Amino acid sequence: RDTDADDQFDCVELLKPLDYQSRYGHGTNQVVLGPDDMLYVVSGNDVAFPEGVAADSPYRDPQDDHLLPEARDAVQEVRVGHILRTDLDGERWEVIAGGFRNPFDLAFNSAGELFTYDADMEWDVGLPWYRPTRLNHVVSGGEYGWRWGTGKWPEYFADSLPSTLDTGLSSPTGLEFGTRGNFPSPYRDALFMGDWQHGRILQVSMSPQGASYTCEYGVFLEGGALNVCDLTFGPDGALYFITGGRGSQSGLYRISYDEADGAAAIEAAVTKVPEDVNDDLVKRDQDAAAARDLRHSLEEFHQRSDVSAIDLVWPYLNSEDRWLRFAARLAIERQQPAQWRDRALSETRPRASTAALLALARLGRAEDQSALLSALDRLPLESLHTSELLDALRVWELSFIRQGPPSVADRARAVARLDGLYPHSSNYANRELCRLLIYLQAPDVIPRSVELIRHALSQEDAIFYSQLVARESQGWTDASREAFFDSLLAARRYQGGHLFGDAMLHIREDAIATLTNADKLHLQSRLDQLASAESDRQALPQAPFVKQWTWDELVAELPRAHQGRSWEQGRVALAKASCVTCHRIGEQGSFTGPDLTHVGHRFDERALLESIMLPSREIDEKYRLSRYLLDNGTVITGRPASVGANVLTIETNALPTQTIQVKRDEIEQTSQAEISPMPSGLVNVLTLDEILDLIAYLKSGGDPRASSYR
Structure with a gap:
């Protein structure tokens, strides 16, 4: 803290140690001061909940909650990215939301609503559990469904909340609303998001929808070697951002608004909105503000038991607004089960019934299971909207997960109720019916x-x-x-x-x-x-050796990569040097290693050449190898391909793939290896012109219209 207002920090104190046990960068990423004068701390999935966290936290005790889990996903504990809240003195700590992978930053909009930008797991691309990089609206007790390995939840699970905006393959960094700057509308109300991977800043426009928002986005700024690490608005109202990372050139930039020149241009560009449309927008905003206020009133019961809460909250279990249903259901869960169990079992409205039964299933009391399954049987499954059917199927799953396997009679009744629905016209319903019917051993x-x-x-x-x-x-x-x-x-x-x-x-x-x-x-x-x-x-076919190229030889020739290059030869060189065996650029190649489509937006030609010739100088932590010392003195170097509770499967060679299994209790020590999994010498099968064509191809992202081909 700066206690004497001299712009120098003169008081440093530890508020809370946070347990970070990894090297992948999924640690504690940002601390933000909220509009309530509380500190909000966002952490990735390698950070455990701190000791002494409040027992009445809105978000508590995350579980995997998978009916048919993949045994290879078994880990020793469930860790999820989460958001903590504490006072300025660090006296009381609460977990307000969780189920993230690695959210980098937090931002509050003008209404005081909280948002975070969560990273995808690009290694999962092409698999059914892949989740794109996403913007999440963060609410009290929010569960956002990230779990280890194949266990990531689909966003239609009723006990989770959906993404507010997907941005695909991205590397999320800084997050800031324009309300902190002096940009004019529409920029003033926009959310600005840094994307390190694509070298750009995104501009997100939000529209209120019920108790949450819908979003659209576009590119605010992009360019070569613009790997944005973080951004913020300064006291002068300008947007400041910094670039760099992983050995690349760093820089500090400022984007300011010139009011004299900008006003006329904006006036000309903005379409005049008809008055009746304007009235509709005002009413929409008023209705949405009322819905958010209602959600906040429901959230007040997320941290306290109050017998009056049940009658106040119950009507909103039947809300068409998913965000209100979620808030209401969580409020019910915080009350004594004896006060609402019978009401849940006798509820007849399908949407309210599934929400109440979901709360009952999540409590995990085996003595409630038979009555709960009987209540599910009464639902008109055949006529339910798909979203309501999915909610009901999730209740069946959670009952079997948390309350235990059903009795023989309950199992037979569940099979009889569900079997006729499979296959269903809904793809997602088919997925959950398949899961349930396999679990129930249906014929x-x-x-x-x-x-x-x-x-x-x-x-x-x-x-x-x-x-x-x-x-x-x-x-x-x-x-x-x-x-x-x-x-x-x-x-x-x-x-x-x-x-x-x-x-x-x-x-x-x-x-x-x-x-x-x-x-x-x-x-x-x-x-x-x-x-x-x-x-x-x-x-893997091997191209013939050409020459043992040196750094000095090639760096001196780099200016020739700027123009007059061959797009076709660059494309051929990409395959000849085995780049496409692991990497993808455009529609060519593999997703095994980092996607190189936008690598030219992050690195200049010199940095590209260095990463090819000297791959061990800067290693992406996600791809860094580990060194395992076993209790018998054996040393194994590789990456963990599969992490189980008792066994590690270690990939010791990627080209071709070779793995070895090691018992975790045999590992004496684990350390970082300083050797990249990417071999050196890949360019030794290329001529000088082919190397320069390769650099130009990477810098251009494979775009034949780039200036380097003129």
Whole structure:
């Protein structure tokens, strides 16, 4: 703190130690002062809740809550990105929301509503559990569904809240509302978001919708080597941002508004809004403000037990607004179950019934299960809106997860109630019905699921069902086995991120593990084709050696990469140097390593050459290898491909893939390896002109219209 107003910090004190146990950068990212004069602290998923956090925190005790979890995802504890709130003296700490991956920053809008920008897991691209980088509206007790590995929740789960805006593959950094600056409308009401990966600042416009918002976004600023690390508005009203990171050139920039020149241009650009439309917008904003105020009144019961809360909150379990239902349901959960259990079981309105039963299921009391399942049976599932059906299916799942396996009679009743719905016209309903019916061991669920794989409209759908049925040993027919293994052969054309190959390998391993000897004999030709395909994938053709290039030789030639280059030769060089084996640029290549499509927006030509020739100088922490010292003295270097509660699967070679399993209790010490997984010398198979064409291709993002090709 600056206690004597001399612009120098003269008081430094530790408010709270936060337990960070990783090296991937998913730590404590930002501290922001809220409009309530409280400190808000945002942390990634490698930070545990601190000791002494308030027991009545709005967000408590996150669980994986998956009906059919992937065993390889098993970890020792559930850690999620979260947001803490504390007073200026750090006396009381609360967790207000969680279920994030690695949110970088926080920002409050003019209404005092909180937002964060959460990172995707780009290694999951192409898999059904991939979640794009997203802007989240953060509310009291908000659950946003990020979990480890394959366990990420779909956003239609009723016990979570959806994304407010998806921005796809991005690297979220700074976040700031224009209300802190002196920019005119529409910039004044916009949210500005830094995207390090694409070298740009996004401008988000928000429209109130019920108790939350909808958003649209566009590019406010972008350019070459504009890897934005953070941004803020200064006391002069200008937007300041800083660039750099991972060894690249850093810089501080300012964007200011020239009122004299800007007013006329804005006046000319803004379309005049008809008066009647303006009236509609005013009414919309008034209605939305009332809905947010109502949500806040419901949230007051998230941290206290009050018998009067039940009658006050209950009507909003039937709200069409998901954000109000979520706030109301959480308020009910905070009250004594004896005060509302019977009311939940007797509720007849479908939307209110599923919300109340969801609260009852989440309490995890086994003695309530049979009555809860009977209440679910009364719902008119066939006529429900898809969103209401999904809510009901989630209640069934949470009952089995938290209250335990059903009795024989309850199981039979659930199968009878759900079986006729599968397959459903809704893709998402099919996913949850498949999950439930496999858990309940319903007859013929496997052949029906295989048909969904065969007719899947996306690879993500096919992989979702494949992962579930692959682990099942019962319920197969010869025809369904044949069709399923044919689908695995067809899946060879699928593409995805760094973990995609592991996920598909696990599905194949699980499927083969369920086969009897007779099954293997029957499917021998298909199994041989799968094994042959894996061998072909691992075989990497080598281009002939040209020269052992040195840094000094090539850096002196870099000015020639600025013009007169060949786009086609650059594209060929990308493949010849094995870049596309791990990386993607545009529509070419793999998602195994970082996407290079916008790498030219982050790095200049010199930095690009350095990252190719000296890959170990700056290593992205997500791709850095680890060094494991075992209790028998063995040293293993690689990356953890799969992390289990007791076993690590370590990838010791990416080209071709080689793995080894190690028991966690055999590991004496883990440290960072200083060697990049990307080999050096890749350009030694290229001529000088090919290297310069490669640099130009990377800098341009593969755009043949770039100035380097003139």
